[in-house]
Amino acid sequence: MRSFLAIDVDNPLKDKIIEVQKILDEANAQLKFVxxxxxxxxxxxxxxxxxxxxKELSRIIKEKIGSYKPFKLKIEGIGVFPNKNYMRVIWLGAKNPKKFSEIQKAFDEQFSKLGxxxxxxxxxxLTIARVKGGKNKDKLLKxxxxxxxxxxxxxxxxxxxxxxSELRPEGPVYTTIKTFKL
Structure with missing residues (x-):
């Protein structure tokens, strides 16, 4: 199965993210919103x-997660991958992600031991949209x-x-396999 380790976005913030998606949609570009x-x-x-x-990943996560306490993360700013000339992904950023990056790096190190x-x-x-074509690129950039x-x-x-992650014609479906508390 296709799998990944993630942090879900809190429900109260989702409404604000949907507002951002609506603003981007006004550009009438070829976007597929998350x-x-x-x-x-x-x-x-x-x-x-x-x-x-x-099972191996779960074991490693359980072992390492006790080293970390809950922390706050600010979502702000917008950007694109890979660049503005060739946009494929539109994302929102994480402000002061020091703790976030520290956790990611520590787990990445452990996961590398599994290959x-x-x-x-x-x-x-935080990916909020995928760019599916070049229509109205200038409006979208604005x-x-x-x-x-x-x-x-x-x-x-x-x-x-x-x-x-299950890929379906209507879009991906993500299902939680296991939750690990900080």
């Missing part, structure tokens, strides 16, 4: 793995620039979730 129930920060994407690997490739340069981000300093809000990070 559904509110699918909004998350990915700590690590594992790809296709089997049940034995799920997973280490992240080269991890940027904490909307992104208008939202450059957007403040979504702050959330308390209390848990990590191991999730599976």
């Amino acid at each position: 559904e509110p129930e699918n909004l998350h920060f990915t700590l690590k994407f594992f790809g296709q793995i089997n049940n034995n690997m799920i 997973f490739k280490k992240e080269k340069s991890y940027i904490p981000h 909307k992104i620039e208008e939202l450059e300093n957007i403040q979504i809000g702050e959330m308390q990070i209390k848990e990590l979730k191991l999730k599976k």
Whole structure:
């Protein structure tokens, strides 16, 4: 099964994120928005793995997670991957993500011992849309620039979730396999 380790977005912040998506939609560009129930920060994407690997990952997460306490994360700012000339992903950023990055790096190190490739340069981000074509790119860039300093809000990070991803024609469906409390 396709799996990843994630931090879900708090419900109160989802309404503000939907507002941002509506503003971007005004550009009438070719965008596929992430559904509110699918909004998350990915700590690590594992790809296709089997049940034995799920057990190994769960064991490692349980061992390491006790080292961390809940922390606050601010969601603000907007950006694109890979760049403004060739946009594929529109994302919201994490302000002062020191603790977030520390956790990601520590888990990435542990997961590499199981054969997973280490992240080269991890940027904490929340994907809100995928760009499916170049229609109205200039209008879209203008909307992104208008939202450059957007403040979504702050959330308390209390848990990590191991999730599976099922790709369906109508879009991905994410299901929580296991929740790990900080």
